[in-house]
Amino acid sequence: MEIYNLIIIGSGPAGLTAGIYAGRANLNPIIITGNTFGGMTSKLSQIENYPGFPNSISGKSLINKMKKQAINSGVTFIKDSIQDFYVLKDKIILTGEKQTEYHSKSVIFATGININRNTIKGLNDYLGHGVSTCLHCDGPFYKGKKVAVYGNKENIFEDIKYLSNIAKEVTFITPNNNDYSKILLLKNVKILNNTSILSINGEKNSGFKSIDIQNNNNNVQSNLEFDGMFIINKEENNSLLFNNKINLTKNGFAITNANSCMTNLNGVFVAGDLKDKNSKQIINACASGADAVSEVKKWLIENKKL
Numbered sequence: 112m113e114i115y116n117l118i119i120i121g122s123g124p125a126g127l128t129a130g131i132y133a134g135r136a137n138l139n140p141i142i143i144t145g146n147t148f149g150g151m152t153s154k155l156s157q158i159e160n161y162p163g164f165p166n167s168i169s170g171k172s173l174i175n176k177m178k179k180q181a182i183n184s185g186v187t188f189i190k191d192s193i194q195d196f197y198v199l200k201d202k203i204i205l206t207g208e209k210q211t212e213y214h215s216k217s218v219i220f221a222t223g224i225n226i227n228r229n230t231i232k233g234l235n236d237y238l239g240h241g242v243s244t245c246l247h248c249d250g251p252f253y254k255g256k257k258v259a260v261y262g263n264k265e266n267i268f269e270d271i272k273y274l275s276n277i278a279k280e281v282t283f284i285t286p287n288n289n290d291y292s293k294i295l296l297l298k299n300v301k302i303l304n305n306t307s308i309l310s311i312n313g314e315k316n317s318g319f320k321s322i323d324i325q326n327n328n329n330n331v332q333s334n335l336e337f338d339g340m341f342i343i344n345k346e347e348n349n350s351l352l353f354n355n356k357i358n359l360t361k362n363g364f365a366i367t368n369a370n371s372c373m374t375n376l377n378g379v380f381v382a383g384d385l386k387d388k389n390s391k392q393i394i395n396a397c398a399s400g401a402d403a404v405s406e407v408k409k410w411l412i413e414n415k416k417l
């Protein structure tokens with residue numbers, strides 16, 4: 112069986128950028144795409160903060176451009192999803208969905224964040240279409256508009272304050288009953304505490320429209336309309352692929368050496384949102400994809416594998 116120089120797992124911005132750099136470095140890389148070509152980015156209707164597109168660009172168009180560039184650089188794509196892997200002395204063995212095996216001298220995992228988004232009815236349908244989990248990406252779209260924020264993140268005050276400086280009106284909905292007196296000082300913020308979200312509603316073409324909520328004190332249900340909605344939860348990665356293999360933070364993100372993409376496993380590197388880094392943005396995902404390839408190349412040479 113062929114042993115590749117480098118297999119990249121994931122076809123989001125981190126994986127595609129790693130592919131472009133590895134292809135141009137003559138490593139003949141393979142990208143195993145996963146089930147969502149383009150990852151989270153491919154689902155975003157409008158991206159305003161990726162440089163080079165002054166009038167914004169849709170996630171699909173951005174990913175298509177990256178894909179074409181990867182193909183031009185010599186990347187081969189394989190549609191599969193990695194279920195397991197183990198590191199031997201001379202190679203890394205990856206197993207796909209149908210037990211297909213892939214052998215490689217080095218691997219970059221760029222699998223993004225795996226979040227269980229089925230916890231709220233409708234969230235999967237409208238994420239990226241009026242519902243966001245990324246305040247700093249999408250907050251500016253709601254200048255002068257009416258938005259809802261729902262979440263369990265501790266210290267949510269700074270997030271709500273940021274949004275209240277942009278939006279006309281912010282409604283903070285929370286199942287908790289903590290002390291929110293600091294939030295109440297913000298003049299355009301309302302709080303609905305002890306309140307759960309039953310469903311996120313909208314229309315296929317126009318996107319998110321409203322939410323159904325329930326007041327947990329008296330079980331009264333109601334429907335509220337907003338221009339947009341943010342879910343601000345603790346960031347957690349639920350992927351089980353790396354458990355007991357790659358060193359992870361308690362929230363499931365890959366721990367690497369300082370300023371590096373190298374993990375605790377020989378020949379295994381990580382890039383993009385999977386890395387333990389605060390700012391999870393496309394530009395950072397791309398940058399770490401490029402960095403990971405430089406490190407892979409150095410590692411292959413130092414270990415006499417090229």
Ligand SMILES: Cc1cc2nc3c(=O)[nH]c(=O)nc-3n(C[C@H](O)[C@H](O)[C@H](O)COP(=O)(O)OP(=O)(O)OC[C@H]3O[C@@H](n4cnc5c(N)ncnc54)[C@H](O)[C@@H]3O)c2cc1C
Nearest residue numbers: 121122123124125145147150151193222223248383384393
């Ligand atoms: C609602 C929302 C709005 C956002 N808006 C913006 C914005 O405006 N600007 C911005 O810069 N950022 C934005 N972001 C953040 C941005 O989407 C991410 O930072 C970026 O997509 C991370 O890229 P990535 O390549 O690391 O991971 P992802 O894009 O998540 O890609 C992961 C890839 O790995 C694959 N994969 C997963 N598991 C496996 C497996 N087992 N085997 C094989 N493949 C696998 C997936 O199929 C996918 O192709 C937003 C995020 C959200 C949630």
